[in-house]
Amino acid sequence: MDGIHDMGGMHGFGKVEPEPNEPVFHAPWEGRTLALNRALGYAGIWTIDQTRYGIERLPPDVYLSSSYYRKWEIRLENLMVELGLIGADELKAGHALRPGKALKRTLTAAEVPNTLSRGSFTRPAQGPARFKAGDRVRTKNIHPQTHTRLPRYARDKVGVVEAVRGCHVYPDTAAIGQGDDPQWLYTVLFDGRELWGENSDPSLKVSIEAFEPYIEPA
């Protein structure tokens, strides 16, 4: 979706302001929010792309005015209600009003050490890769209403395939409950001027990780 989350190349957000000696969490609720997300991710009730799409669907004013973990917290409430696992009335009451549903699994303390590394997103290929390193490609001019990982600034641009990264879960389908639909993934490299025009820094090159449906021969 062409949402506020797709920020590459936007102007007006000001300077980057690093915080010296930044703590891991700025308040205890941030850690709780992170841990709740990890625990429910382990339960297998959604894909990582569903959770990203959950953040993207926040109203733009909420997205821009909320801290990272506040967005996570609201997203978590929204997804749990959407999936019918909790009720908005229960959130309001601050207590369960009905018994929970059975989940595939729940995260126990003993299992935590095994959940700290990332899952695997590579999948067996459905067919041979259409492109190889060195191929000139053009990204498609697509504007799906739902989740995509092709950023706006890199649509309808000509670049070169730099590397083939294997076959991966396709976020565009996984985000909306339509399965893994594995797709070949490529690193596609663009000249800064192709993306930003004649005034671009001439020494700049930018790459994206592009799934095969995002690109066509140039």
Next chain:
Amino acid sequence: MTHDHDDHHDHGSELSEMQLRVRALETVLAEKGYIDSKALDLIIEAYETKVGPHTGARVVAKAWSDPAFKRALLEDGSKAVASFGLMNRVGDHLIPVENTPQTHNMIVCTLCSCYPWEVLGLPPVWYKSAPYRSRAVNDPRGVLADFGVTLPTGTNIRVWDSTAETRFIVLPMRPAGTEGWSEEKLAALVTRDSMIGTGLAKNAKEVA
């Protein structure tokens, strides 16, 4: 100073609202049997005490001092880091990108906040912020200036937008005057920002 004050104020008002909100959510989820609060405590403890940029720094230091490891790292980052024995696994695709006198690399996620958690820990707030995510892809030199970094003229800049489940870590250039240093001493030169590409490794003189 004004800025610090405003930040503090905003943060404070969000804190109380969010503390209550998260407590209510956790209570509901626990009462419904979806989560075990003891498991949450352990997750938080791991991110506060175990996972962090010290892991990435050890990987970089080893790459600086062991050419065979560096070759293996650039060939297959996940495999090389796993063989190093720092963690169980690092996902399928950790991709180290090497800075050279010709090219400086910088990592960003313009669409969300993808970051190599296993080797760098949780991302800092600025990495997840709109200013960084918007500007890194079209004004990386301006971003570097915000960090007080100026690259030598003639250095090209390569920005990697993390738009999939591949994860990148920058292999910064080894500082001059560090010949013969131990891996442990070298690791002290490797800052988190140098592995994102918004900084450089420290000078030899900065590490006593």
